[in-house]
Every structure is written in C-alpha cells, then in structure tokens.
Amino acid sequence: MSDGGGSEGLLFLTDEQLRKGIEAMFFAYRGFTADPDRILADHAYGRAHHRAVHFINRSPGTTVNNLLSILGVTKQSLNRVLRTLIEDGLVESRVGTADRRERHLFLTEAGAALEQTLSDAQRDRMRAAYRAAGPEAVVGFRRVLEAMMDPDLKAHYASLKERAT
Amino acid sequence: MSDGGGSEGLLFLTDEQLRKGIEAMFFAYRGFTADPDRILADHAYGRAHHRAVHFINRSPGTTVNNLLSILGVTKQSLNRVLRTLIEDGLVESRVGTADRRERHLFLTEAGAALEQTLSDAQRDRMRAAYRAAGPEAVVGFRRVLEAMMDPDLKAHYASLKERAT
C-alpha cells in the first residue's frame, strides 16, 4: 500500500502508473517520428511538410482552412510549408468551383510518391509494434489514445476514419 | 472485405488500421502536451524545460550526460534550457563527489513545485483517458508504445521504471 491507489481494482490509476504512461508516450513518440524524420532530412523537408502531405493525401481536395484546423497552426506557418511543396511540384492547389475563394489541395504524382515513402516507413514501425503487441493490445492502444484527444481534434480524427475505404 | 487484410486474424495489420493508429498518435500527442504547454506559457518556459524538469525529478542527481542521452538533444541545446532553470533557482547543479567533472542535477523546492504543477495537469488528462478506456486497454496501450520505441530509448524507459517505488 505504498502508493495511495485506494480502493478496489483501480491500481492502474496510480501516480506511478500514470507517470510510466507519460514517459511511454514521450519515448514512443520519438520512435514514431524517427523513420520519417530521417527520410525528410534527405529531401530538405521537415516534419511540418510530412504532416501537410499526409493529410492532403488522406483528404484529397481539402481546403486550406480545413487543413489549418486539423494541424492546429497559423495560416502563415502552413503557408510557408505549402508554398515550398507547391513550388517543388508535390502539391497542386486548385481554385474551388462552388466557392472560388477556396483552394483545394491535391498531391501530384511526385507528392504521392513522397507520401508513400514516408508512410511506408512509419507504417513499418507501426506494423512491427502492432504485431509484437497483438490485436487485443492494439484495441486498448487506440482506446486510450482516443480518450486522450481534445474533443475538437477527436472530431477531425473521427471524420478521417469515416472517409476510410 | 473492403480492406485487403488477406488471411486469418491479421486484420489489425491492415494499411487502414495502421494509418488510423498513426493519426491517433498524432492527435493524442497534441492532447498529451496541451495542458502542460498552457501552464508553461505563463512561466515563459517551453516544452524543453518541462522535459528537463520531468527527468531530473524522476532521477534526482542524474548527470548532464545521462540527461542528454535520455532527451536525445545536443549539449548546447540542453545547456541553454538548463542554464535558465538554474538561474531561476529551479534546478541545482552540484559538483560530483566521486568524479568532480560531473555535475549532478537536482530540483530545488521551487523546481519541484513547478514539476508538480505540470505533472498534475498531465496526469489528470492521463487519468481521465485511463479511466475512460479501462485497465485492460491500459495494458495494451503500454504494450504497443513499448514496442514502438527505439531499443536504446526503451532501455532508458525501463531503467526509469526500475527506479520506481
């Protein structure tokens, strides 16, 4: 009874358990980004480019504003990244048809190729972790992560899921 | 059979499942850091200070070199953070007794207080997520995260666990 968990079966809510969870998130996130980061360094891109390319691939034709709220950065910050991607021919920006103020974003072939390379690397790591942990662990993993999200971000996350094939 | 999982019970290794896991990590990590970030902003500190304070609290008397390998940054980068923490009286640096080249790092009372404030906030979020997901999900969560770590980082993670009371 050294840690004041208290009653019945709530030992998993101990401060120690929570600290370990926090540290697990920290170290795991490092591993999570390590492989793409290495690839991006070769292309003179950063994590911000990766994120943009990922979500454009995930929701082709998304508007700048939508991407902004998903990524949670300012338009100036995103614009800098987006501009280089467009200049380099990885992303195409098409004027909206219904509302011509909006720009709809698409990956070019080259952009899709980079996305593929990056997500291959990241999925390989994820696949290895999933395989090592087993299907039941994966369910728990996702359940905890989803409970950890801010509600508005969780909405974005869920709408991405719906769009899945 | 919309997603081409293929054989038996490996549907959790589908590309779609893996992509969702990747996005879950991204959105959850945002939530994970959101609360401490807000607090840190009031103190004119950043995430780097949080990390330093966290691991010094976790391993009191740790050396600069050890902290360096845990955090995975350069000494210049860590030094900038550490210097401000020492100047502000949150961290104390004591010359080593066995090896006087080493500096051993400790939190002062003020440092411990800040650490407490930060980790309270972060643990609250973690506790809510754990409680919502349930004990079995927590086991799976930890299992997947541990499998996702780079081996050397996992060693650091494990040695922190051992030191737990």
Place this chain on the structure above:
DNA sequence: CTTGGAATGTCAACAAGGCTGACGTATTGT
C-alpha cells in the same frame, strides 16, 4: 450596385529550440 465579411495570400519581425563547429577548462585515468 455597393458594401461588408469571409477566405486567402504575403510581408515583416520575432522566439523557441533544434543543429554544427570550435574552443576552453577542469578533472581523471593511463
């Protein structure tokens, strides 16, 4: 048709926090 507001783009300036490279200084071990 004019005007207000929304969506976007752009310029400028700045800060945090990474990085490399070089150098200095104790201190320790060979």
Place this chain on the structure above:
DNA sequence: ACAATACGTCAGCCTTGTTGACATTCCAAG
C-alpha cells in the same frame, strides 16, 4: 606527461511556430 572525459560557452544556422498589418478576391446582403 598526456590523452580522454565531462562540461560549459560562443557563434551561427535552420525549421517551425508566433503576431500584426495589409492586399486581394469573391460571395452575399442590402
């Protein structure tokens, strides 16, 4: 005596985030 180690520091650079100000374009309401 000398090399290696642990640490600190200066200088400069990059990415990626921030604010603030301002122009443009377009839709929609009056």
